[in-house]
Amino acid sequence: MxxxxxxxxxxxxxxxxxxxxxxxxxxxxxxxxxxxxxxxxxxxxxxxxxxxxxxxxxxxxxxxxxxxxxxxxxxEGPVASVCIFSEVPIEEVKTVYLDYQSRTSVNLAKVLLREYWKKDVVLIDAKGEEYRHEIKGTTAGVVIGDRALQQRHVSKYIYDLGETWIKHTGLxxxxxxxxxxxxxxxxxxxxxxxxxxxxxxxxxxxxxxxxxxxxxxxxxxxxxxxxxxxxxxxxxxxxxxxxxxxxxxx
Ligand SMILES: C=C(O[C@@H]1C=C(C(=O)O)C=C[C@H]1O)C(=O)O
Structure with a gap:
């Protein structure tokens, strides 16, 4: 077989x-x-x-x-490896890069930006790994997986999307x-x-x-x-x- x-x-x-x-x-x-x-x-x-x-x-x-x-x-709490990373507080973020390796977390980010943070930002689909160098100024980025565990040591602001979903929905x-x-x-x-x-x-x-x-x-x-x-x-x-x-x- x-x-x-x-x-x-x-x-x-x-x-x-x-x-x-x-x-x-x-x-x-x-x-x-x-x-x-x-x-x-x-x-x-x-x-x-x-x-x-x-x-x-x-x-x-x-x-x-x-x-x-x-x-x-x-x-069921902060997931650590799925986050929006930025150099400024989320209130000041204008553009968000979306991780090309993800299908769920990029959609989760869209839902939470709209419903939880009530933000209307420019969203860019990242095409390759270089986008992580663009996470600076008012440009943030969704990063997932092992790369997110590394990005935690780089970015000043870390918004955990698992934790935020639970705060938002109770689930x-x-x-x-x-x-x-x-x-x-x-x-x-x-x-x-x-x-x-x-x-x-x-x-x-x-x-x-x-x-x-x-x-x-x-x-x-x-x-x-x-x-x-x-x-x-x-x-x-x-x-x-x-x-x-x-x-x-x-
Ligand atoms: C928690 C994680 O979940 C991942 C996130 C995924 C996605 O955003 O599409 C898909 C698979 C999971 O491995 C992670 O990778 O950090």
Whole structure:
């Protein structure tokens, strides 16, 4: 039988899941690729992979979307790695660059700029990594992932978008979830879920395998990212998807 093509996010936040996947027998059933989130989303939409840890904002672009596993990249407080960074307070910001590696957080930034900060700013889709050098003066930028953990040491003002969403709505947030673009065999889903769970029993090893100077990974894995796809997170996700369907239609 053809292997199931799996696309995972290449950031540190996904390492606990990958630790398990790479050590579980499910590995024999899959072809695994790792890339940044917007690229994984594109590959799932085009049918180049069968399941991906994709930004939830890409769900409406899939003809079929099956959320599988009990795991996600979410938060129930400050997420640390999804922020608007700037050199001036947000009240003074005039332009915001949007991270090309993101689909969810760029939409989350749009929602929060409009509804929470009540700001009308110029939005620019970043095309490559150079945009981070433009974060200066009244120009801010959304940065996600490991690059955001580094940007925390560079920018004077840090607006955490996970924390702000929770302040705004009272609900937790889901950035990405395992989504299949077709019905996958039940046996595979059970094994894949088990594999995901495995890494969380070995977080110390995951941290040892990924030495990182910019942020305390133990804190990141245990407090910043919240990995369980709970009912409340699903509620937060539904509200977010409703809000972005309004953003894109007006
Ligand atoms: C919390 C994060 O969530 C990520 C944010 C995503 C997005 O904005 O599209 C997609 C996948 C997640 O890895 C992060 O990368 O820092």
């Amino acid at each position: 053809r292997k199931i093509r799996v696309g995972a996010v290449s950031y540190l936040n996904t390492k606990p899941m990958l630790y398990g996947i790479k050590r579980h027998k499910v590995l024999n059933r899959i072809d695994l690729i790792e890339d940044y989130p917007s690229s994984i989303a594109k590959q799932l939409i085009k049918g180049q992979i069968d399941i991906g840890l994709i930004p939830v904002a890409a769900i409406p672009y899939l003809t079929e979307a099956h959320i599988v596993t009990d795991f996600c990249i979410g938060c 937790p947030f889901v950035f990405a979830a395992w989504i299949a673009n077709k019905k996958l065999p039940e046996g595979f889903i059970v094994e894949f879920n088990e594999a995901n769970a495995l890494g969380f029993q070995h977080l110390d090893d995951v941290i040892k395998e990924n030495p990182y100077a910019f942020f305390d990974l133990e804190y990141y894995y245990k407090k910043s990212i919240s990995y369980q796809l709970t009912q409340d997170k699903r509620k937060g996700m539904r509200l977010f998807l409703e809000k972005i369907s309004l953003v894109t239609s007006c």
